[in-house]
Amino acid sequence: MGKRDLPISRALVFFMLLDSLLSFAAAKASCRFGVVHGNTLYNYSLASPSAEFPHGILSEDGFYKVALNGTVLWFQLCSNMIFNHDQPACFGCQDCGGSSRCGMTCSALVSNNIGGYDVCTAVGNASNSQISLIDENDPKKGVLAKMVSSGKTNNCSLSVAIFCDSSVVRVPTSFNLSGDCNYATELTHPSGCAITVAVGGKGLGWFGTLLLIVICLLGGHILIGTVYRFFFLGIHSIEAIPNLEFWISLPERMKSLLGSIVRRFTSQSGGTRATYAPIN
Ligand SMILES: *[C@@H]1O[C@H](CO)[C@@H](O)[C@H](O)[C@H]1NC(C)=O
Ligand SMILES: *[C@@H]1O[C@H](CO)[C@@H](O)[C@H](O)[C@H]1NC(C)=O
Ligand SMILES: *[C@@H]1O[C@H](CO)[C@@H](O)[C@H](O)[C@H]1NC(C)=O
Ligand SMILES: *[C@@H]1O[C@H](CO)[C@@H](O)[C@H](O)[C@H]1NC(C)=O
Ligand SMILES: *[C@@H]1O[C@H](CO)[C@@H](O)[C@H](O)[C@H]1NC(C)=O
Secondary structure, three states, X not given: OXXXXXXXXXXXXXXXXXXXXXXXXXXXXXXXXXXEEOOEEEEEEOOXXXXXOOOOXXXXXXXXXXXXXXXXXEEOOOOOOOOOOOOOOOEOOHHHXXXXXXXXXOOEEEEEEEOOEEEEEEEEOHHHOEEEEOOOOOHHHEEEEEEEEEOOOOEEEEEEEEEEOOOOOEOOOOXXXXXXXXXXXXXXXXXXXXXXXXXXXXXXXXXXXXXXXXXXXXXXXXXXXXXXXXXOOOOOOHHHOOOXXXXXXXXXXXXXXXXXXXXXXXXXXXXXXXXXXXXX
C-alpha cells in the first residue's frame, strides 16, 4: 500500500508545483506563493480576502505610511497605491504618476527632505514584486515581499517582511535604509500565514527504490523467459520457468553458504581446536 501511495503523492506535489509556476504570472496581482517544506505545502495568498480582512494584506487606506527622520515611505502590497487623501506632495514624482497623480503608478514611494525640499523617489512596483520566505527553514514565520524600481538616477527596492500571526496585526512603524536606496520594513498580519496542505511523501529511500527495481527486473526476466520457453521452445511444463534448477537449488545453496559461514566462525572462536572437528 505504501508503495502505491508513493507515485500518487509525488505526482500531487509535481502538479501543485506546476500550478504554482503557472500561476506565477497571476501571482503579481494575486500575491500568491507556494513552497514545499518537509511533507507540507505552504500556500500563501496575501491578497485573498478573509472575513476580517476583505482586502487581505492590502491596506484599506490604499497605502501604508511610515515617517522617520524626515523621510516618509508610502507603499502598498500586491497593488499600486491609491490616494483618496494625504496624497504625497514632493518634487520629482515623474516615475510614479507625476505631480497631479503622485504615488498612483507605483507601489512604493519615498520622500526625502533635501535642502528644504521634499524630493520623491519611486522605490517599487508591485508588477515586479517577488515573494520568498523570511526564514528558509521556518515557513511558519512568514514571507518577504520585495519590489524593485529602476529609475533614471538610481535602482531602488523595498523589502517588506510580513510576519505571520493568526490574531495580531501590527502596522509598520519604522524602516531601515541600506545602500543608496534599499528600504526594508516589517509588519505583522494574519495574511502572512500559510494554508498548509499535507503532501504525504513517505519516501522509499534509495535502497528501497533499488530493491524495487531489482525485483521488477527479476520478475520481468522470469515472466518473459517463461513465455518465451512456453511458446517458442514448446516447453509445456513447470520446466518453462527459466533457471528452474537454480531457483530449486537456491534454498540448498543458502543453507550450505550459511553453514560454511557458521563453521568458519566457530572454528575461529574455537582457538586451538582442530578446524573440522567431527560432529557426532
Ligand atoms: C493556494 O491557495 C489559493 C487560494 O486560496 C488557491 O486558489 C490555490 O489553488 C492554492 N494552491 C494550492 C497548490 O493548493
Ligand atoms: C510600474 O509598472 C508599470 C506597468 O508595469 C509601469 O507603467 C510603471 O512605469 C512602473 N513604475 C515604476 C516606478 O517602475
Ligand atoms: C540599475 O541596475 C541595472 C542592472 O542591475 C544596471 O544596469 C544599471 O546601471 C543600474 N542603474 C543605476 C542608476 O545604478
Ligand atoms: C534615523 O536617524 C537615526 C539617528 O539619527 C539613524 O541612526 C537612522 O539610521 C536613521 N534612519 C533612517 C532610515 O534614515
Ligand atoms: C532594521 O535592522 C535591524 C538590524 O538589522 C533589525 O533588527 C530591525 O528589525 C530592522 N527593522 C526593520 C523595520 O526592518
